[in-house]
Structure formats: C-alpha cells, structure tokens
Amino acid sequence: MAHHQILIVGGGAAGITAAAQLRRARPSLDVAILEPSGEHYYQPGWTLVGGGVFSLEETRRAEGDLIPSGVTWIREAMAGFDPEHNTVTTSSGERLSYDVLIVATGLKLCWDRIDGLAEALGQGGVCSNYSKDFAPYTWEAIQAFRGGHAVFTCAPMPIKCPGAPQKIAYLADEVFKKKRLNAKVIYATATPGIFGIPTYAAPLREVVQRKGIDARYNHVLTAVRAAQKQAVFQVTEGETSREEVISYDLLHVTPPMAAPDAVATSPLANGAGFVEVDQFSLQHVRYPNVFSLGDVSGMPNSKTAAAVRGQAPVLVANLLAHLDGQVGEAAYDGYSCCPLITGYGKAIMAEFNYKAEPVPSFPLDPTKERWSMWWIKRKVLPSLYWNRMLTGGQHERRFIPGVKEPALKA
16 A cells, blocks of 8 residues: 555645645655646636637646646546545555545536536537636637527536636627627526625626626526527525526526535535535644645635635645644635636726635725736736746745735835
8 A cells, every 4th residue: 555644635726736835845745646637727717718818728737747846646536535544545446545635626517417408518509617628619609699698607606716607797798799799698696696795796786787787696507408598597585486497599507516426425524525624724623634725625715726825825834733743823714816807808806705804915996897907817817826826836825823914005
C-alpha cells in the first residue's frame, strides 16, 4: 500500500492551490494529488466562452503542467474513503494511506435530475456554460437566435458560481438588442431573489428592470420537452406549488449540483453530502487529520474559485499546525467573490463574507457597474489564476494570524 504524508483528492483549483502553498511553506513535505483528468480548465472563464469573448482553448491547460514541482501525481479517480483507517481507495482498487487527507473533489453536475435535459443538450438551442462540452454551443445558440423566448435557468443552491446563470442572460440580452431582435429574455431562478447578498441584489434588480428582463423567482426546472421546445418548472408560492410550462427558442440551463457519490456516501459527509468541516478552520469536525476546501467542502460560503484563494492559506496554516501537534488558529471568514457581468464591458465586483458584508478589494463603491471590473474579470483574474493562485502565491493573506492586511488608500 502506497503511503503519503499528505494526500489530496482532486487536482482542480482547490487541490492544486493547496498543494502549491504546502510545498512553498515546507518543501520537504511528501504531497500527492489523486486526479484522473489530463486537462485542467479555468471554469470561471466559461461564461465568456458562452458569450463569445473567450475560446474554450483559452481556458484549458495540461494538468501535468500545473502539478507543483515535487508533488506526486496519481492519475486515477477516487472510489472511496475509509477515514477510520486513514485510507482512500482508487478507481483501480488500489488503497492509498495518508497522515493527512485533503478533500478537494469539486461538485458533480446532475443533468439527469431534469427529465429530458441530457438528451436535449447541445442542440435545438439548449445549452449550458457549466460544461466544457456545451459552453461553446451557448455562443452558437445566441448567434443563431432569431427572436422569441430566450430562457435562462438557475438551479437550487448550492451551485458553482451562483452569479453565472444570470451573467449569460445579460450578455445574450445585449446581443439581441444590438441585432434589434424581437426577444423576450426570461430569467427563471430557483432562488427567492436575484442574488443572495442584499448589498449586491439591489443594483442587480435595477439591471433587470433597465434591460426589461422578465425575472421569475422560486422557479425550479424539472423537465425539458425538446420536441415541443418547452421548459417545465415547479413554482413555489408561499406554502403551495404549481407547474408552469414556458416555451423557449433558446434555453440556457444551470444543472443541479451535488458532491460526488463517493464523498456523499462516505463517513466524511454531512447530511447534505458535503465534507463536514468546521466553517472557520476547514478541519473535519470528527476526523482531525482530514481537511477540505473548494466546492465539495461543507462551509456555508458561496462556491467560487475566489473562495479557494481565501480558504487555502487557512487550510495550510491549520494543517501545518496539526502536523506539529498544535491547534491551528487561522480562520476563514467566508470570503468569496463573484464578478457579476452585466453586459459587454460592464461588471459589478461582488466580494462578501459569511455575514453577507461587502469586503471590497478596491477603494471604490462595489455596487456600481464598472468597465474596470470587466477588465479585471477578462484580463486580470485569468492571469492571477494561472500564474499566482495555482503556483501557491498567497495573495489572500488577510486570514492568516499575525499577517496584517494593508489598509486601502482613499
């Protein structure tokens, strides 16, 4: 049985970032990443793929080029956890043992939870930016649209990047208006409001009103009838619910999401299937040598790549303290960031914490649509991801004890 001092399950944004920061902190650590995919994608860029700004290839890198130097890459999938015996089983049946485990598998997309969706995707105007296989088709569908109903859905939380379902609606609406098409844009979301953080919900409601978008809340997509071009929703109104059928000419779907089955059915999971860690320390509440970060972790934060930037330094500090027989003192405050694109050349940079408080990185009113924030989303954040985050640069240091964050200058 192969053994590693630190075993990381998942080689996405969270796993690689944690590995890189661990190796920077202590180059002597024996770190291994269990990850089957040979490709790594910058998923926050897929909104811009669907909006015709990026090509899919611009969001792709070879996984092997991103594995930090000195880290062992085990190119297999995870099949099961046995935290009582400090082992993980791989897809080939091999057992790996560890001193410390980091779970960073991300989420799975549950296309099959919506009747008829899997068969409809990628044709007939049915698209989704949540998959590399379908994001390019979103742009094709937007370009091919000649008018009628363009319906954009948002699944029940938690999902990756909760702002993404409405961002593509705003971009598509702008394209339709420039072409002077007779289009009705409908944003049908399972959520009770446009955005979960009140500070940013207010300007987004103004955006929806200005654009004339028909926002429908508490709408859960349950089926796609591709032959009739109909989307079926379950709509909650108080304590009652009803079915609503909306005809579409273009349908952009956000699928429901969940933790991978091997995580959800393991002793590591909470009742919802996510890894049960303390929301501040990122350490498992029952297995002290297990940590988790990223989308699969059970913290009540917004699941974005930016959240990983806030989580990784905390996890690393507390994990190293655990290795040293000490109690970690680093605490994650729930920081997340969602660059809310409201049109080509415009974005609201929504940064917030567990308390739903704005925590802006810039000395500007964070609720305003700005070209500068669009430029950061399009140019700065991808570079930050590839060249700083995945290489272990700790640019989010505000949560590490003893390290003071520089004050913003007016």
